[in-house]
Amino acid sequence: MPLHTLPQLSQLPAASWDALLPTPQPFVRHAFLSALEDSGSVGGRSGWQPSHRLWYDEQGRLQAAMPTYVKQHSYGEYVFDHAWADACRRAGIAYYPKLLGAVPFSPVSGARLLGEPHAAARLLDELSAGLPGEGLSSLHVNFTTPACDALLEPRSGWLPRLGCQFHWHNRGYRDFQDFLDALSSRKRKQLRKEREQVAGQGIEFDWLQGHQLSEAQWDFVYLCYANTYHVRGQAPYLTREFFSLLAERMPEALRVVLAQQHGRPVAMALSLVGGDTFYGRYWGCLAEFDRLHFETCFYQGMQLAVSEGLARFDAGAQGEHKLIRGFEPVITRSWHLLLHPGLHAAVADFLEQERPGVLAYAEEARSYLPYRQG
Structure with a gap:
C-alpha cells in the first residue's frame, strides 16, 4: 500500500521529511519533531504515540507526509475538545483513542499535510478511510494553513473550528x-x-x-x-x-x-x-x-x-493582555472528522453556534489595540 505508518521519525532521513516542507516553519522540521520523540517528551506513557503517515508513489518515492499522533487524552493540544470527550463518556461512546495531526504542545499554525497538494490529498483520503479499521474515533488537524484548509474544506464530513490568537506585526x-x-x-x-x-x-x-x-x-x-x-x-x-x-x-x-x-x-x-x-x-x-x-x-x-x-511575532495561545501591547487578533483554524454520526451532528451544531462568537470576539478585540487612529 502507498500509505505507510511511521512509529518513530528517526527511522526516516531528515532530508526526506524536510524536502516536503512548503515553508521554513521550524516546528514541523524533522529536527524539532524527532527531538520530541528522542527525548521522551512524546511516546511512552505520555499519551502521545507517534503514528506519522507517509504516502509513496508507485516507484517508492516519498510524495507526502503528515505528523500524526494517537492520543489517549486531549492535553497539550490547545484546541479544546474535553467537553466532546466528556459527552462521549456519559453517552457510552469511545472518544479515545483518536488521531491528531499537530505539533505537540505547540499552538502554532503551520503545514500539516506535507508535499504537493495532489499527493497530500491522496494521503488524507486514504487515512480518513482507514480510521475505523485502526479503532480510532476521529481525526483532528490543528492550527492549519490556508493551503491545508483548501484541501480539507471540500471533503465530506470535516468540521472547521475557529480560534483566536494575538500576533504582533513589524x-x-x-x-x-x-x-x-x-x-x-x-x-x-x-x-x-x-x-x-x-x-x-x-x-x-x-x-x-x-x-x-x-x-x-x-x-x-x-x-x-x-x-x-x-x-x-x-x-x-x-x-x-x-x-x-x-x-x-x-x-x-x-x-x-x-x-x-x-x-x-x-x-x-x-x-x-x-x-x-x-x-x-x-x-x-x-x-x-x-x-x-x-x-x-x-x-x-x-x-x-x-x-x-x-515581519511577525507569534507569541502563542491566549492573552488579551497582549492587545494593549500591540498584538492583533488573528483567526486560527482546526478541522475535525468525527466518525460517530450522533457526535458529528452534535459537534457540528455546537461549532455553528461557536463560530459567530469567535469572529465577534476578534472584531471587538481590535477596539482595544493601542495604535494611533488616522
Whole structure:
C-alpha cells in the first residue's frame, strides 16, 4: 500500500521529511519533531504515540507526509475538545483513542499535510478511510494553513473550528521607539513605564543563539520552564533532554534571552525563528519581579524581531493582555472528522453556534489595540 505508518521519525532521513516542507516553519522540521520523540517528551506513557503517515508513489518515492499522533487524552493540544470527550463518556461512546495531526504542545499554525497538494490529498483520503479499521474515533488537524484548509474544506464530513490568537506585526519599524511612536500617547507612556519598572529593579538582558549556550545555561532554561508548571502543581510536558537535542539539531533557529539581576540569572524566554516569523515559545522565572514577564516575553522579542528584520511575532495561545501591547487578533483554524454520526451532528451544531462568537470576539478585540487612529 502507498500509505505507510511511521512509529518513530528517526527511522526516516531528515532530508526526506524536510524536502516536503512548503515553508521554513521550524516546528514541523524533522529536527524539532524527532527531538520530541528522542527525548521522551512524546511516546511512552505520555499519551502521545507517534503514528506519522507517509504516502509513496508507485516507484517508492516519498510524495507526502503528515505528523500524526494517537492520543489517549486531549492535553497539550490547545484546541479544546474535553467537553466532546466528556459527552462521549456519559453517552457510552469511545472518544479515545483518536488521531491528531499537530505539533505537540505547540499552538502554532503551520503545514500539516506535507508535499504537493495532489499527493497530500491522496494521503488524507486514504487515512480518513482507514480510521475505523485502526479503532480510532476521529481525526483532528490543528492550527492549519490556508493551503491545508483548501484541501480539507471540500471533503465530506470535516468540521472547521475557529480560534483566536494575538500576533504582533513589524511594519517596517526602525527600532522599538519607532513602534512606540505608532501608539496613542497614553499607551506609549504605559509601555515606557513598564520597561522602566523592570530596569529599575537592576535587570538586564542578554540574547544568545542555540549554539552559544552552555549545558549549565540549558539547565537554567529548563529549570525556569519547568517552574511554570510546578507552581501550578503540574508536571512539565517537555524533558530536559529535549532542549539539548534542539540545541544540537537546529541551533540556528533558537533564540534565548536571559534576564539577569546584578549578574545573577533570574528568568528566561526561549523562542524560535523561521522564515519571516519570530515564535515565542517557553518562558519561566525563579522569583517574582514586577512586569518582568511583559519585558522578557514581549518587548525583548519585539526588539529582536525588528533587529533581525522579521515581519511577525507569534507569541502563542491566549492573552488579551497582549492587545494593549500591540498584538492583533488573528483567526486560527482546526478541522475535525468525527466518525460517530450522533457526535458529528452534535459537534457540528455546537461549532455553528461557536463560530459567530469567535469572529465577534476578534472584531471587538481590535477596539482595544493601542495604535494611533488616522
